[in-house]
Amino acid sequence: MKFLPLLILFFSSLFLGETTESNGYQPGDKATDFKLKSVDGKMYSMADYKDAKGFIVVFTCNTCPFAIKYEDRINAIAKKYKSKGYVLLAINPNDPEAQPADTYELMQEKAKEKGFVFPYLVDEGQKIYPQYGATKTPHVFLLDKNLIVKYIGAIDDNTDDASAVKEKYLENAIRALDNGTDPSPALTKAIGCSIKTKKKA
Numbered sequence: 001m002k003f004l005p006l007l008i009l010f011f012s013s014l015f016l017g018e019t020t021e022s023n024g025y026q027p028g029d030k031a032t033d034f035k036l037k038s039v040d041g042k043m044y045s046m047a048d049y050k051d052a053k054g055f056i057v058v059f060t061c062n063t064c065p066f067a068i069k070y071e072d073r074i075n076a077i078a079k080k081y082k083s084k085g086y087v088l089l090a091i092n093p094n095d096p097e098a099q100p101a102d103t104y105e106l107m108q109e110k111a112k113e114k115g116f117v118f119p120y121l122v123d124e125g126q127k128i129y130p131q132y133g134a135t136k137t138p139h140v141f142l143l144d145k146n147l148i149v150k151y152i153g154a155i156d157d158n159t160d161d162a163s164a165v166k167e168k169y170l171e172n173a174i175r176a177l178d179n180g181t182d183p184s185p186a187l188t189k190a191i192g193c194s195i196k197t198k199k200k201a
Contacts, residue, residue, distance in 0.1 A: 024133015027186035031057075031147045034128050036091065036121035039108040044089065044119045046147065053085035054150070054177055056170070057141040059123075059134040061094045062110045063101045064193035066159055067137045071114050073155060073162055074138070078118040081174055088118040093129035093137070098196040129195060136192035142173050142183070150177050153188030 025031055035045040046055050058074055060067045078088035094102040104122055111120045123129050132141055133152075142151035151173035156165040173183035 024131060025141065025149045025152065027149050027152060027182075029149045031141065031143050031149055032128075032131050033147065034091075034121075036123065036128065037104075038119040038121050039104070039111045039116075040119070042119075044121060046087070046089070046143075049087045051085065052087045053145055054087075054174070055143040055145075055147070056081070056086055056088040056174070057132070057143065058088065058090045058138055058155075059093050059129055059132070059136070059140075059195070060090050060138040061092045061099070061102050061193075061196075062106055063094070063099055064137045066192040069159055070138050070155055075114065075116060075118070077155075077170065078116075082117070084174075084178065086174060086178075089121060090116070090118055091121045091123050091128060093123040093126060093134060094196040095126055095198040097198050102196070126195075126197060134190075135195065136190040137195060138192050139190040140170050142170065142177065144177055151183045151186050153185075153190050159191055 033046045035043050038044050046052070049055070056077065060070070060074065074088070074090065081088070092102055092107055096103040107120055107122065134141070138155060140151070140153060140155055141149060144150055151170065153169060155170045157167040157169065158165045169185070169188050173186070176183040
């Protein structure tokens with residue numbers, strides 16, 4: 001009987017931990033590719049990047065205060081790791097009817113204003129984010145070249161102040177992947193706004 005509290009704690013961690021944050025992918029799963037329209041009018045998929053070492057898929061948007069605070073950091077990560085073979089693809093999962101400031105035209109304005117160096121894609125019909133299990137903006141998925149999920153979660157440990165970041169979760173995960181090891185942690189809690197979906201009639 002003395003082991004009962006330990007067993008309860010163990011099973012609670014399995015069912016109540018961060019891994020239950022979404023019904024989508026977990027580290028080790030193979031992700032689906034996609035073909036989505038970017039703000040430049042072109043269609044993009046991961047299959048377009050034959051020589052990529054990996055993919056940084058970031059679900060983000062125009063409007064969420066958390067996403068806005070990460071815009072410059074996301075752009076910097078895209079620049080830093082592009083030369084190392086890692087492709088960053090940002091996807092806006094919000095329905096523009098539910099969040100009017102996330103229309104395609106306003107996404108184009110945002111990308112131009114911020115000088116995004118990565119494709120900023122529209123999840124038209126909101127078909128991709130549920131497959132991945134994204135629940136927040138921003139929400140990051142790091143994939144290897146074979147589209148195996150290696151890391152899911154937050155970009156770092158300080159939303160409010162980039163200069164005060166102590167743990168760069170995403171960059172640490174990319175370095176681990178580049179060194180041929182599994183990221184640790186492979187899963188962190190994404191902090192951000194809920195994804196905005198169209199109201200059902």
